[in-house]
Amino acid sequence: MVLRQAHHHRRRMGKRSSNMNCIVGVLVLCTIAFQPAHIGVSGLKDMHIKVPEAVRVGDTVTLACDYDLEQVALYTIKWYHHGVEFYRYVPKESPPSLVFNLPSIEVDIYRSNSREVTLRNVHRETSGMFKCEVSADAPLFHTEIRAAHLLVAEVPEDNPVLRTEVHKIAPGANIRANCTTPGSFPPMNITWYINDSKDLPKFVHIEESINRYDALPGLESVRSTIYMRAAQDLFKNGKMKLKCTATMFHLYSKDTQTELIEEAPLMALVMVSTTPSNDGVNTFKFSSATKIRLYLCNYILIYMVFKVISR
Template sequence: MCTTVSNWSWRVILILVLLVLPFTDVALGLHITKVVVPTPVAVGDGGWLECEFVDQGQSIYSLKWYLGLDEFYRWTPAENPPIKTFHVKGDPLTVDRSSSHKGRVWIKDVTLGAAGVFRCEVSAEGPDFHTESEIGTMTVVDLPDEEPRITGTQDSYQMHEDVILNCSSPRAQPPASLSFYVNDEPADPLWLTPYHPKEDPETGLETAVLGLRFPLRPRLLRRGAAIVKCTAAILNIYWDSTEVFIPTDAPFHASIMEGQTAIGRGYPAAGSSLLTVLVLAILLLLLPH
């Protein structure tokens, strides 16, 4: 029985060694510890690609960066010069060779073509040329050419007339996300009309459009006008806004409404108090003495 237990124990130990050995080999050899790809990046800008690794005594043969299937950067420490760059169709980015070293690469002048998967590949020296690779994804944004535009305004409005406006953020990729505010308060969703972005057939850039329609009620007036603001945002890289005034044809109506509101709350208007005093004085003079 002792022989059976002993044989069983050795089998278990052998299985555990076979299972753990591949992971131990990787842990003690070459492996990538971190890959960082900047995102989002605006067209024309750039950022750092970072590929960190540990070699655990293995000599590095090469480190390469790929965009999709295309290699654009190689660091080979045994060669002179150690850094080489390669042309990629469409020139989606430029490598600053003077700032780059090992796996840390400065890219600039990116285009929309640089959006996608970046891969860092590190290889050890022979005879096995053990290779490790990790990926990161970049989003590239083509920002709008100008601030959002509000169209459809009139010189003046009648009370309770519908205000009908459009806001557009031109020529971007992806299209901007638009929002309307009335007197710094988010517009009622029932007032909004979303439209599909309009694509420029030549550039592929898109113009975002959002409609707004609301009745001009007295409660919306501030000194005879309402303020409408439109904001445009893309991810966490872009934000801009523009404002317009929506005036009434009779601004003093707002003051009258405000005075009536004050009286309704128990605060007499100044003109009303003066008139009351004058009437009482006249009545006192007319009373018989």
């Protein structure tokens, strides 16, 4: 009786184990049968956006979006300016390019495609954040976004203006010079050079300010003032070259320079002692410059006496 029950229990457990194996097998088959087709299929990768750092007002600018779809087809490309879509490319549609009008964006549709969008006649309002959105086709519809900033600059033609209080400097005197840039957007950077070196001495002090004028709406002028004392080692052969350079990205780089002359100290009257005379008394002789001054003084004195007598 006990043996019969044990045998019956083993038969039941065997059937249950067999049923479990069948269930697991069915699940495996279902997993394989219904596995998504995109498993093992390549997709969107290596996506990069290329936007110039800065351009001039009125330029034509091409924005690029590079990507690798490998074996997957492209579904759509979308371009955004400050989060608002302005260009779309859908290869399955005809025509594939679609432009959405924005006040600050002028798309050249004939020079825009699945990887580039070209903007004509850009202006300051075109500046800002641009985004490129790439979507792969079914079954993944894998989507990625990249963003970059574009600056549209107002670039002047004029050189910076350099002014100094005086051009002849007495030794040890204070020197002050101003460098002012023409109006621009954005404001420029100013670099000072002394004798063609921008490594300035520690006692040199520089102050900068940005000025805005009603006559130049939206433009800014930079005024840089340099202060120093006329140290002797700043002058080479009695001269010092002072230069200021104004730059703005790669769009503008111009300089203006001037030359400061070290003023020699006034020559004092010099009397040179000679050897003692025969009578033991030292005699003196004047230098040539002193003799000229004495002659002039005598001439002026005689002239004044003559004027008084003739009255």
